[in-house]
Amino acid sequence: MAATSHEQRRVGKPMPRWRKLLPNYLFLVPYFVFFLLFLAGPNVYGFYISLFNWDILLPNKPFLGFGNYQELWLDKLWWLSLRNTVLFAALTVGGNVLLGLFASVLVKQRPPGHQILRFLFYTPVVLSVAVMGVILARVFNTEFGLLNYYVDMVGLPTQKWLGEQRFVIPILSLSTVWWTFGFPFLVFLAGLLNIPEPIYEAARIDGVNRLQSFTHITLPLLKPVTLFIVVTQFIAHFKVFGQMWIMTLGGPGNSSYSVVMYLYDVGWRFFRMGYASSLAFGLAAIILVVTLINFRFLGGRVEY
Amino acid sequence: MNTVHGLSRRKFLLGSGGVVTLALAACVAPVPAGDTAQEAAAPAMPEALEVDLWHGLGGADGKTFTELVGQYMEENDHVTVNEELLTWDIFYQKVPSSVIAGNPPDMIITHEWAIGQWGPRRVLSAADDFYDSMGVPRDDFIPAVFENIHYEGSPLGVLLDTHGSGGYLNVALVEAAGLDPAAPPTNRTEFVEQMSLLTLDSQGRNPTDAGFDPEDIVQYAFHSHFWRRWAMLEGMWQNGGNTINEDGTQATIDSEEVTEALAFWHTMVHEHHLHAVPVGYSMTDSYQNNTLGLAIAGSWWRNFIQDSNLVDTTTFWRVPQYGLVEPVAWMSAHVMGIPTGTDEEGTMGASDLIVWLSNHGLDWARSGQPPARISLQNDQVLQDHWHTGNFGSQFQAIGRTEQQHANITEIQNAYQQEFEAVITNVKTVSEGIAEAQLRVQEVLDRDA
Known part of the structure; x- marks a missing residue:
C-alpha cells in the first residue's frame, strides 16, 4: 500500500519548478563565474579605487570619498578631452552609418563586381589600429x-x-570611417536581406517609387539594425585611443586628445589610478546616457 | 558525533585550517631582494644563470645593444640573457606592475630623469654595492647626471651612457646656402640670420626675400626631433629659466625667461619660418630626403645616419644658442638597475651583467651614445670620432639634466601640451603660459 502511494506521488506530482529550471542555471554558472571575476568584480573594485588617492606604487592610499569626482567636474582637460571624444564619435558614427547603409544598398542591387565590392568594403576592418594609423599618418x-x-x-x-x-x-574621423565602416555595412546588408521582398512588390504595385520605397519601407524596417549599429558604434568610438595615439599624440595642442588617452596618461604614466578610475566611470556614465538616448529615438518596435 | 566520511568535524576543521594557513603563508609577498640579497654574504655563482632584462632600446642604438648582449653571453657561456624589448611607454607601465605583482625582471634599463619617480615608489633597489665592492668608480661620471640617479643618498643604478640632443648638419645644404659648416652661430642674431638662408620656398626664395611664400616651403632650416621636450627645455634654460624652482614647490613657467623663450619659439615657426609646425611633419623623412638643413636629434641617431648613407654629408653641431643667456644642451642617461623584489640568483646575474656593460662603455659607444664614464668619453679614439666624441664633449661642456621630481612625467606632460598648443596656434603665448603654470602648480601642490 505504501509503495503504491509512493509511486503515485512519483508519477502524479509534477516536478518542482526549481528542479526543472536548475539545469538551465547550472549551464549559466561558468559564464556567471567569469562575469563576476573578470567584469563585475573589476568594475566594483574600480569604483572602490576611484574613492581613494590610489597611487599604484605608494603604500599610503588616502580615502577621498567623492573627491576624485569633484576634481573631475572642475578638470578643464577632462571637459576638453570629452568634447573632442564626443565630436569624434558623432562624426564617425554618422559617417559609418551613412556609408555602411549606402554600401549595403549598393551591394544588395548586385551590380557587376558586387562580390569584389563586398570584399573591398570589409577588408580594412581586418587591419590593426597600429597598421591603419601608420598608413594614414603617411597619407596625411x-x-x-x-x-x-x-x-x-x-x-x-x-x-x-x-x-x-x-x-x-x-x-581622424574620416580615417576611422574608412577603417571600420565594413562592419556596419555587413550588418546593414544582413538587415536588408531580411526584409521580405513581397513588401516591396506590393508597394511597387501601389505606384511607390524607389526613393519612397527606401524612406518608407527600408529605413523603418531597418530600425532595429540601425539601433544595434548606432549603440555599438557609439560605445566603440567613445573609447577611441589608438588612432590618436599613433597619428597625432593628441595634438595639435590637445585638439585630438581623447578621454581614453587622458585616462591612460593619468593611470599609467602618472600612476594616479584613483583619478583614472573616476575618469573611466565618468566616461561610462556618458556612454550610458548616449545609449539611453539612442534607445529612446531608435528603439521603437518594428513588426512586419 | 557528526562525521564527514568517517572524519570527525573537529579533525576536519583542524585539517582545513592547517591547509588554509599553509596556503596563506605561500601567498605572503616576497621580501624585496634588494634589502636582503645584497646584505647577505655573496653566494657562489651557480653553473647556469638566466637574466631577464627589460629595456626600451628600440631606436637606432638598439641593434648595438643586442650585439653587446650577445658578446657578453659569448664571454660568459653559463649566462643566458633574456632580453625583452618594449616601447618606452609600455616599459614604464610594465615595470611598476611587475614590481607590485612580485614578479619583476632581474634587470632594467631606464632613464636618469625617471629616477625621481622610481625612488619614492621603491621600484629600484639601492645600488651602493656596485660602487663599494664591485669596482664601479663613483667619481668617473658627469656629476650632474650621477647626482640625479640618487634617492635618499643612494644611487639606484649604474649609468650606462650619457645621451642627449645635438645637431646633425646637412653639409651640402649649408654650403649651397653660402654658409660655412665650420662656423656655427654663436648667438640668437647669428642663428636667425644663418637659418633664414636655409629655409626655401619652391621658387628658391628665403624668408627674408620679397615674395617668399610661407605656404609653399620645400626646405626648412632646422627641426628638433623631440621638440616638445628638448626644444622647450633648451629654450628656457638658455634664457636662464626653468619649469619649477629648486625645491620643487613652485612652478616657474610664468617667469619672463620662460615666456620669452616660448614667444621666440613661436616666432621661429610662424614668423621666421625656420622650423615646421611640428605635428604631422616627419623630421627623419625630411633629413633623409635632403630637405632639412639642421636636425637637432639624439646621440642615438648615429646608426640611423650610417644606415641611411648620410655620414659623408653630415657633420656635428652643438645645440645652437638661440637663447639670451648661455648655451645649453639637454642631456640624460640610461641607468641600469635591479628592481625591488628580484630574487637572489637574478640579482647575482644582473649585477655581473651591469658591471660588464659599465666596463664596456666604449663598445656601447658604437651606438652613438657617449659612455657614462668620463675616462672613456675622453678616450682618444672616441674623441676623434665625428659623432660620439663631439656629443660627449658637448655634454661635458654645456649639458644639463632635468630637475628630478616624484611626478616628473605629469609635470612634463602638463607644460608640453600647453606649449604645443601655442606652437600650433591653438592658444596664444600668454594663454599657454598661464595654463601651463596653473597645471604644473596643481601637480606640485597636490603632493606638497
Whole structure:
C-alpha cells in the first residue's frame, strides 16, 4: 500500500519548478563565474579605487570619498578631452552609418563586381589600429604625404592636415570611417536581406517609387539594425585611443586628445589610478546616457 | 558525533585550517631582494644563470645593444640573457606592475630623469654595492647626471651612457646656402640670420626675400626631433629659466625667461619660418630626403645616419644658442638597475651583467651614445670620432639634466601640451603660459 502511494506521488506530482529550471542555471554558472571575476568584480573594485588617492606604487592610499569626482567636474582637460571624444564619435558614427547603409544598398542591387565590392568594403576592418594609423599618418604627412602630393598636382594649396586644429578631428574621423565602416555595412546588408521582398512588390504595385520605397519601407524596417549599429558604434568610438595615439599624440595642442588617452596618461604614466578610475566611470556614465538616448529615438518596435 | 566520511568535524576543521594557513603563508609577498640579497654574504655563482632584462632600446642604438648582449653571453657561456624589448611607454607601465605583482625582471634599463619617480615608489633597489665592492668608480661620471640617479643618498643604478640632443648638419645644404659648416652661430642674431638662408620656398626664395611664400616651403632650416621636450627645455634654460624652482614647490613657467623663450619659439615657426609646425611633419623623412638643413636629434641617431648613407654629408653641431643667456644642451642617461623584489640568483646575474656593460662603455659607444664614464668619453679614439666624441664633449661642456621630481612625467606632460598648443596656434603665448603654470602648480601642490 505504501509503495503504491509512493509511486503515485512519483508519477502524479509534477516536478518542482526549481528542479526543472536548475539545469538551465547550472549551464549559466561558468559564464556567471567569469562575469563576476573578470567584469563585475573589476568594475566594483574600480569604483572602490576611484574613492581613494590610489597611487599604484605608494603604500599610503588616502580615502577621498567623492573627491576624485569633484576634481573631475572642475578638470578643464577632462571637459576638453570629452568634447573632442564626443565630436569624434558623432562624426564617425554618422559617417559609418551613412556609408555602411549606402554600401549595403549598393551591394544588395548586385551590380557587376558586387562580390569584389563586398570584399573591398570589409577588408580594412581586418587591419590593426597600429597598421591603419601608420598608413594614414603617411597619407596625411605634411611634407611627403600622398594627399598633399595629389592636392599639389591639381594646383591646390597643400595643407598641414594633422597639424591644424580645424582639420584634425574630421581627418581622424574620416580615417576611422574608412577603417571600420565594413562592419556596419555587413550588418546593414544582413538587415536588408531580411526584409521580405513581397513588401516591396506590393508597394511597387501601389505606384511607390524607389526613393519612397527606401524612406518608407527600408529605413523603418531597418530600425532595429540601425539601433544595434548606432549603440555599438557609439560605445566603440567613445573609447577611441589608438588612432590618436599613433597619428597625432593628441595634438595639435590637445585638439585630438581623447578621454581614453587622458585616462591612460593619468593611470599609467602618472600612476594616479584613483583619478583614472573616476575618469573611466565618468566616461561610462556618458556612454550610458548616449545609449539611453539612442534607445529612446531608435528603439521603437518594428513588426512586419 | 557528526562525521564527514568517517572524519570527525573537529579533525576536519583542524585539517582545513592547517591547509588554509599553509596556503596563506605561500601567498605572503616576497621580501624585496634588494634589502636582503645584497646584505647577505655573496653566494657562489651557480653553473647556469638566466637574466631577464627589460629595456626600451628600440631606436637606432638598439641593434648595438643586442650585439653587446650577445658578446657578453659569448664571454660568459653559463649566462643566458633574456632580453625583452618594449616601447618606452609600455616599459614604464610594465615595470611598476611587475614590481607590485612580485614578479619583476632581474634587470632594467631606464632613464636618469625617471629616477625621481622610481625612488619614492621603491621600484629600484639601492645600488651602493656596485660602487663599494664591485669596482664601479663613483667619481668617473658627469656629476650632474650621477647626482640625479640618487634617492635618499643612494644611487639606484649604474649609468650606462650619457645621451642627449645635438645637431646633425646637412653639409651640402649649408654650403649651397653660402654658409660655412665650420662656423656655427654663436648667438640668437647669428642663428636667425644663418637659418633664414636655409629655409626655401619652391621658387628658391628665403624668408627674408620679397615674395617668399610661407605656404609653399620645400626646405626648412632646422627641426628638433623631440621638440616638445628638448626644444622647450633648451629654450628656457638658455634664457636662464626653468619649469619649477629648486625645491620643487613652485612652478616657474610664468617667469619672463620662460615666456620669452616660448614667444621666440613661436616666432621661429610662424614668423621666421625656420622650423615646421611640428605635428604631422616627419623630421627623419625630411633629413633623409635632403630637405632639412639642421636636425637637432639624439646621440642615438648615429646608426640611423650610417644606415641611411648620410655620414659623408653630415657633420656635428652643438645645440645652437638661440637663447639670451648661455648655451645649453639637454642631456640624460640610461641607468641600469635591479628592481625591488628580484630574487637572489637574478640579482647575482644582473649585477655581473651591469658591471660588464659599465666596463664596456666604449663598445656601447658604437651606438652613438657617449659612455657614462668620463675616462672613456675622453678616450682618444672616441674623441676623434665625428659623432660620439663631439656629443660627449658637448655634454661635458654645456649639458644639463632635468630637475628630478616624484611626478616628473605629469609635470612634463602638463607644460608640453600647453606649449604645443601655442606652437600650433591653438592658444596664444600668454594663454599657454598661464595654463601651463596653473597645471604644473596643481601637480606640485597636490603632493606638497
